[in-house]
Amino acid sequence: MQIFLKKISAYIMSKLFKIKKLLSFIVCGVIALNLTFAYSEKQEKNVHAKTVAELQEERSENEKKIQQLRQELSQYDDNMKEQQKYQDTLTDQIILMQNNITIVDEELNRIKSDISTAEENITQLVKDIAQQEKDIAENTELFKERLRAMYVTGNDSLASAIIGASDFYDMLSRVEMVNRIAEHDSDLIETLKTQLETLDAQKSALESEKLTLETKKAEQETKKAEFESMREEYNQAFEQSEEYLDTLKIEANQKQLDIEKLNSINEEKLKEEEKIKTAEENARKAREEQLKKANEEAIQKAKTNAEKKALEAKAEAERLEREKQEAEKKAQEAKAEADRIAKEKAEAEKKAEEAKKAAEKLAAQKEAEEKAKKEEEKRKAEQAAKEEAERLAAEQAKKEEEQRRAEQEAEEQRKAEEERQAQEEANKQQQSSSGFIWPAPGGYYISSGYGARWGTTHRGIDIAGGSIRGTSAVASRAGTVIMVNNSCTHDYAKDYSCGCGGGYGNYVLIDHGDGYSTMYAHLSTAYVSVGEYVEQGQAIGAVGCTGHSTGNHLHFEIRVDGTAQDPQNYLN
DSSP: OHHHHHHHHHHHHHHHHHHHHHHHHHHHHHHHHHHHHHHHHHHHHHHHHHHHHHHHHHHHHHHHHHHHHHHHHHHHHHHHHHHHHHHHHHHHHHHHHHHHHHHHHHHHHHHHHHHHHHHHHHHHHHHHHHHHHHHHHHHHHHHHHHHHHHHHHTOOHHHHHHHTOSSHHHHHHHHHHHHHHHHHHHHHHHHHHHHHHHHHHHHHHHHHHHHHHHHHHHHHHHHHHHHHHHHHHHHHHHHHHHHHHHHHHHHHHHHHHHHHHHHHHHHHHHHHHHHHHHHHHHHHHHHHHHHHHHHHHHHHHHHHHHHHHHHHHHHHHHHHHHHHHHHHHHHHHHHHHHHHHHHHHHHHHHHHHHHHHHHHHHHHHHHHHHHHHHHHHHHHHHHHHHHHHHHHHHHHHHHHHHHHHHHHHHHHHHHHHHHHHHHHHHHHHSOOTTSOOOSSTTTOEEEEOSEEETTEEEOSEEEEOTTOTTOEEEOSSOEEEEEEEOOOOOOSSSOTTOOGGGGTOEEEEEEEETTEEEEEEEEEEEOOOTTOEEOTTOEEEEEBOOSSOSSSBEEEEEEETTEEEOTHHHHO
């Protein structure tokens, strides 16, 4: 009877366990559904977060560029201020030179006036000297006439004075008169001679003064020429500074435009971030609403199923209760039978004890077997894992071999491509109908063509490639080197706005005759010098990044009568 009741109880517990299991399964389904939605939400968030992160990173990079541009713009402002100060200094020097020229002109005018006065004085002195010489000659002639007269009469003046005297006092008077006449004539001549010597000295002094003035005039004219030359140099320096200042203003305006463009881009990216965040929020709300609805439906379904199972369990319990009552009745009826079999029970218990021991022994044996089985399963699992590892290793080796073969094939394809490019380059090296060849051997490509670029005209082509730096630029056609700049030290990893060499950096200009010329710019160094004759294909310099250049490349121009042409029209 007890065995029967135990069976009934076990049956009821089994039913209840099934109901609990069903409820647990429903609850687990709801939880799994929630986790699925949560995982889906997380994945979607991750996708959007990654997109937002990329946008934020791009905005950060743009902000760095903006900061760099602002620093460069500040440097441009400093340079323009320095140029303005330099221009002010040049203006002061120009004014100073002009004042010096004015002073020199005034001094020259004074000297010229003094020279003119001296020349007039000299002219007058020459006239005076001539008159003095005339007077001396006349007086000398009169003196000679008196002497001749005295000589003709046979008496000298003194003898005549003595002989003709009426008395001694008259003789003394006549002797004194004769002496006075002689002295007068002598004094007159001496006076005239003295005046003549004075006039000659004055003339010499004036001529010396004139010579001194002429020397001063030459010195002042030399000073004037020097001041005018210095003024011209300052004017040229001012014009060059003005041109450089205009260039700085243009480049500064371009930097400002770049900053505004990047700010505009960042604003657009920020708007895009807001759109993504809004979309994510809407999606999250939709998912929450969907999840809530799914949870409610799952709970309602579980509740309905649980209620159904509960009713079924209740009916089953009532049935079992009836069976229990019937069983109890039968138990009472079987009590006598139970007493009867009590002895048999004792014997059965004894047998049960024995059976228990046997069962324990069997259980121990079974445990040992289970342990052995588990160990065997473990060994098999380890063996399987080992075999799987070996299989994976073999697959990895196979993949590595396939990758090696793929790389080998890629290398063979690369070599084939290089040979093809080399052949194309060899074809390019063949002279075109105009006689020009490709100036950058090695199969490099045109990164920027001739024509409009950045609001200006790009007057040549840019030839670039990953390995072009340091390779040789060759003469596209034979000719004579007429210009070379090899003074730029700024090369790679520099401010791209470097104005060295007028923006061309290190360059070579070759004259080919018939009005044709070619330019090779942004060289790291030039191999040739002015006046040197170069053959077609001869290396003239190494490709670099000097001057106004953002990367390693060769800028190549073809000019006809000084006017830039599209090189592709002459190289194809």
